[in-house]
Amino acid sequence: MTEISWEDPFCGEGNNCFRIGTDSDGNAYIAVAGQEDTYLTDTREALATLIRDIKAGKADHLLP
Template sequence: MPDITWEAPFCQDASNCFRIGTDADGNAYIAVAGEESHYLTDSREALRALITDIKSGKADHLL
């Protein structure tokens, strides 16, 4: 398992929490809080683009 530095959990409400992490090789990770051993990974740029798109409403149709 890579050496991931996790940020504090981000929670919409008490039941919807996730964490974002990074490693020294420039990879980014996202996981459900408490389930960090089951993560998705991509480049930091890809994660930044995902978050930007979510914030701009491009993923609202998925909800």
Template sequence: MNRNVDWEEPFCGAGANCFRLGTDVEGNAYIAIAGQEDHPLTDTREALTQLILGIKAGRADHLL
């Protein structure tokens, strides 16, 4: 699938855990491992916003 995604600069955590966020003109949001942008997870911008807010609120801490 050919997407025209505007990718942000990679965000890297500890070590080599880097990912990128992107959006397209249709209002979709994308998350991909840096270097693997051709295989992103995609959803709406609202869903991405809720995911990020949930992570910031500690709802994913049990996964760490």
């Protein structure tokens, strides 16, 4: 099993908190804080773009 190193949670204005993680192979992960066993994985660049869009309010419809 891949060991994921999670960063501190990023919390938006509501109760939506996300965590970004990476592994030793350079893969990136994103998960809802507290539910790190259920995550999405993609390239670090793709997830960074997603986070920037969420912060910019472009992806509010994706928030749980």
